[in-house]
Amino acid sequence: MFRWSSMMRRPNLARVLAAASLLLALAGSAHWLLPLGREAFALLMARDDAARLADLRLDAELTAGRANREIDEALANDDAELAASFLELADSRALPVPADRRARVLAAASAGTVRQAAAFGRGFVTGEADDLAGLAGATAGDLTVWGDVRDLGRQAGHYLRDEPIDPLMTGLAGAGIAATAATYAAFGTPLTLRAGLSLAKGARRVGAVGLRLGDDLAGLLRSGRHARAIAAVADIGRAGEKAGVRATLAGLRHADDVTDVARLRRLSEAKGGQTLAVLKTLGRGALVLGEIAARLAFWVIAAAANFLGLVAGINNMMVALCRPLWRRRDGRRLQPA
Structure with missing residues (x-):
């Protein structure tokens, strides 16, 4: 014991x-x-997956109250596209939106259709744009070889007048002529690339392509790494197909290099019409972790x-x-x- x-x-x-x-x-x-x-x-763990990264950050950033405030602010600014994007994002995250606010968004979208159609037509014919609808028309006009010839002519005029030329715009227009020929020869197969070139030129016109991204793309073209440049331009085209012209331009403003463009494409593929609202809410944080990674x-x-x-x-x-x-x-x- x-x-x-x-x-x-x-x-x-x-x-x-x-x-x-x-x-x-x-x-x-x-x-x-x-x-x-x-x-x-x-x-x-989600730093290389833009869609997953956006979902995680939206959990902390986007509440029902903020979504409804953003919708009201967009409607007050006559921005039906942004209001509709926030409505779609709120629905995808099961955030309540009152019926009267929802009806106002739908009414605003219908009212802006005629005005946007007119601006689209002007952009298509002239290549100049005062708003995003006109830019979309100018981008659509670039799907014919005329838009690229017009832009090359403008750059040639700058050269003859001893004015600065834009090497990125020149390279995109030259590639656009080749891509248009390939599109017709292949019965539309490279259409995403052709659309990406048009969007990239449109973004350059309105300053949506920052200096770092512009230098990155121009450097790829100068160095002969055409495959990488073509992949980036195709990513822009794919983003435009899935998320629309405006969301793509908003994303390009936050892209510093072609890697960020690939992230924008993945985000657009996952979020579609919600992409504009995601970028409005998170900014560059929708694509990269940035300085908070440490x-x-x-x-x-x-x-x-x-x-x-x-x-x-x-x-x-x-x-x-x-x-x-x-x-x-x-x-x-x-x-x-």
Whole structure:
């Protein structure tokens, strides 16, 4: 029979208090640190998947109240396209939109159809645009070889007048002539590429292609890496097909290189008509993590350290409480009576 009186000796009080204090401190911070670490880890894992990244960030950014405010603001600015995009995004995320607000969006979309059709026609004929509908018409006009010849002629005029020429516009127009010929020869097979060239030129006209993206595309054309440049232009065309001209232009404003253009294409394929609202809500954050990546990595490391500390703290606490059960004060193990 064991000598139970020896087993019931009081444990080292200082050791128990130290272990309990550490455990309480770690447990107190875990309730907010571990969820932050989990969210940060999910964002880091989605950094190369624009659609997944946008969904995760929308969870924190887009509420029913904000969606309804954005719809009201768009309607107040006579922006039916943006209002319709936010309505579609709200429906996809099961955010409630009152019936009267929904009806106003549909009415605004119908009222703007005639006005946009007229602007589209002017852009198609002249190649000049005062608004996005006109730009869409100019882009559609580029699907014929005339638009590219017109743009090459303008650049030639700049050269003859000793004015600066745009190497990117020149390269896109030249590629557009070749792509148009290939489209007709292949009965429309490369139509996405042809549309991408038109959209890229339209974006360049209105300043939607930033300096870094423009330099990246022009550099690819100058260096002979035509396959990479063609893939980027095709990505622009695909984004335009899925999300529309305006959403594509909005995304290109946030793209710094052809990798960002590929992310825009994946976002447009996943979100379709919601893309414009996603970009309005998240900006460049819809495509890349950017400067917050380092901060997210810190939260992941901090959460992991907290979890390991909890495990170690529980272990120390159990050791401090159970030590008297297997060791006598003189250091010898308990022996049967």
